Amino acid sequence: MTTWHWIRHGPTHQTSFTGWRDVAADLSDEGAVARLADHLPSDAVVISSDLTRSVNTATAIQRSRTRLPHDPALREFHFGSWDGVHFSQVADRHPDLSRDYWETPGDHTPPGGESWDAAAARVAMAVRRIEAAHTGKHIIAVAHFGVILTQVQAVLGLSAHAVLAHKIDPLSVTTLHPESGTAERINHLP
Template identity: 75%
Template sequence: MTTWHWVRHGPTHQKTFTGWRDVPADLSDTGAIRRLAGHLPASAIVISSDLTRSVQTANALQGARTRLSHDPGLREFHFGSWDGQHFSHVAETHPDLSRGYWETPGDHAPPGGESWNAAAARVANVVRRVEDTCPDAHIIAVAHFGVILTQVQAVLGISAYDVLSHKIDPLSVTTLNPIAGTASCINHTP
């Protein structure tokens, strides 16, 4: 059975919606990176989103591990015109849509962006493809807050609304066993 070690990229210090905007990660906490790399299985295969913050973090964690190509299917949610906007501004300019996006996640999508369901389906396609290519492997997937939550939702069989109560910190690991339907850890910071 494939085990997924979902790692959220290093901090970006953004105070706005940050989806497909390509911003770098702050990887100056070398102690945290060293502890995280040491916590992850040495024989795992590494894959990441193609956004700079994930690629940089994956590079820092890779070591001697095998690396798969960066995958755009692991990008953060596409926030469309909300990307780069402060949350309060979005709530003021799109009050009903903003409220629906967070309170009843599913098919609500920001203007020019994608819904929770669309993002979850995009990530699920990558997960299936990697599992078919690398069966019974440990996979370190360096990705984003929303991406990781879609997988917690899928593995635990909970609603999108309920999974939003989980915290996923930068440089944390969430270890999931999809076949068993279990999470060994969520938001663990070694």
């Protein structure tokens, strides 16, 4: 059975939408990084999105694990013109769309960005491709809040609205078993 260990990258300290903008992660809490690395299976393969915050987090926890090439399909949601804008400003500029984007996620799309459904489909294709190449393995995937939630949604069969109730902290582990449709843990901080 393939087991996915989804890791949210280290904190970015951003106070605005942060999607495809390439911002660094704060990995200065060496104790938290070490506990995370210790918690994960040593025989796993490691993959990350190609954004710096995920790449650097993956490097910090890799140790002797096999590293796969960074995958742009594991990027955070593409927020388009909302990226880098504070949430309150987005709500002021696009009150109906911003509310619908979070309250009834699905096909609502930020200007120049992608909808929840489009992002979930992008990530699902990547997961199938990665899993096909590493069937029966432990896969550590360092990614982003939205990406991880799409996988919780897919594995547990939740609606997008329901899955948004889950918290996904920086440097947390969400361990999923897609074949059995179960989550061993969600948002675990070792």
